Amino acid sequence: MSAPMSPRPLSAQNTSLIAGGNAGKPIRCTTEYQESFEKLQRAANRGHHWARMAMKELNALTTGMQGKNNVYVRPGERQISTGNAQYYVFLPGLKATVVRWPNDQFCITELVMDDNYYRTSSKDRSRMGMYRVTKSRSDAWKSTYVDSGNVARQSGRVVTVADAKFGTANDAARASVPGALEFLGNNSAALRSGGCDLHFTPGEQRLGGLRCYNALKLDDSRASALHLAKSMENAKTIKHISWVADFGGSAVLTQAMQILVNKGIKLKGHTAYLHRPRTSPAKALRLAHKLELELNKEFADTGVNPVGALSQFSVAGQRIDNELDPYDRSYHAKKWLKRIVTVSTPLGMAGAVIAGPTGAMLGGIATVIGGAGAAFALGQCVTKDVRHKTA
Structure with a gap:
């Protein structure tokens, strides 16, 4: 009996070129994903904001892996069958496994995509991204998707970053806005009357928790963090924005802050607050200092969680030594x-x-x-x- 044939090795002949055809490092994918990338490109051509952003980040791969720690995780991991370097890439709407060939080309060998990114219906309230939140006549919080992903250009705007495991952005708003109201305390009248913005992360599971307390090691929130980081970067000239993360939203906000730190961006005049965070407030605090946020004495309400309290204890000295921190x-x-x-x-x-x-x-x-x-x-x-x- 003859031995079974080994899988045909990937090469330029049996893969599709999706970026880098004119300049930079060629980016290829296995043929089974060619249609998915064509779909992504069509959505971008129709003006879908996050599809355009995904294609922009995809084309950025042509410059190589260096300096993109916000997008790539576990660099240096090897593909078992070939020994080639293997990366995990998080872009708006997709998570890709990318293998680096010896000739310095990159090939996407596995792809997980979310059709939510290609929907254009204004009635769809389950897409990842930014929403305007206002009170309805029934006194409930209602959300409207913002195609541009930008925060409302209003001084003092509050942006709440919700946890996952909500069916719609409306559900997320009802759960997360109270945390923002707690942060504002006696100054919540403007939010109650004028609403706020919400960053929504769809997902079946809550983010963070004691088993995954380090936000920078979580994968489930990376695509959402990339969205939020873009929104935060575009809002850097708006004065006095408050970024309020609710429960597992702390994972998204922390990762977004890391992206901005990697890019050398500052958010002077903005502030941040973590309401019952499910990830380490210490890591978020260190990043807040690097972004030059204007923090309040109260940065995180960890409730009776002793792990959260210890996390804040660990950076108390840094807060005291920082001249810009009122703590x-x-x-x-x-x-x-x-x-x-x-x-x-x-x-x-x-x-x-x-x-x-x-x-x-x-x-x-x-x-x-x-x-x-x-x-x-x-x-x-x-x-x-x-x-x-x-x-």
């Missing part, structure tokens, strides 16, 4: 001892502060703030808080 030693002492008190049993505070995991946290706080005087101040804060809670 100071006094606020640190009051805020985080109160958070420890909340996480601990309210009536067992005296023992909790001295021993156990909370004691270890307290030692870390004292180290950040520095000196016995700080520890004394923390003790006074605890005492006052306990009396208030038990009175």
Whole structure:
């Protein structure tokens, strides 16, 4: 019996050229995906914003992989059958597996595409991207898709970045706008009357969580982050925009911030806030500093999540040392001892502060703030808080 034939190796003869025909590195795909790219090109020619963006990013591949860490993940991974370098590319509407041939050409060997990107119906409220959100007569939040992907050119505009696992943008708005209202506090009248913008990420699962707490390692939110980063870049000249991520929306916002940092973009005059984030607020905070955002003392509300609290503790020193960050030693002492008190049993505070995991946290706080005087101040804060809670 003859041995089974091995698959025919990919070459210029059995693949299709989709970019780089005139200049740069040729980008090819297996023939089964040629129709998909033709469909993408037709959508771009019809003026579909995200299809145009995807084609632009696709053509950018012709300059090689360097400097595109925002789009490519796990560079250097090898294709098992050939040993060629393998990459994962995230573009609007698609996730592609790309193999680098020895002759420095690239070939897309696997592609996952989303037909949502080619729909043009204004009634479709499940497309990824930017939406205008307003209140209806029934007092519900309603959304309208923005073809350009741009934020409303209005000083003080609020943009909420929703978690996934919502059927429509309307559903996402109803869930995420309350987080923005919490961020605004007593200054929420403008949002209630004039609405806000929403960045919507379709998906069957929520983003982030304790098993995938590092936002920069998540794949499910990368295409959405690329969308959001473009919206943020186009909005950099609008004054006082607030980017408010709700739950798993923190993954999208953090990755978008990383994209902007990689591109050397600044967002002076803008601010950011994480409402109950499902990814590390510490990573987002470091990126916020690099973008020169004007942060409030309260950057993230992690609730009673001890992992989120520890994540914020880890960057407290950096916040205190940053001259542009209003977070100071006094606020640190009051805020985080109160958070420890909340996480601990309210009536067992005296023992909790001295021993156990909370004691270890307290030692870390004292180290950040520095000196016995700080520890004394923390003790006074605890005492006052306990009396208030038990009175």
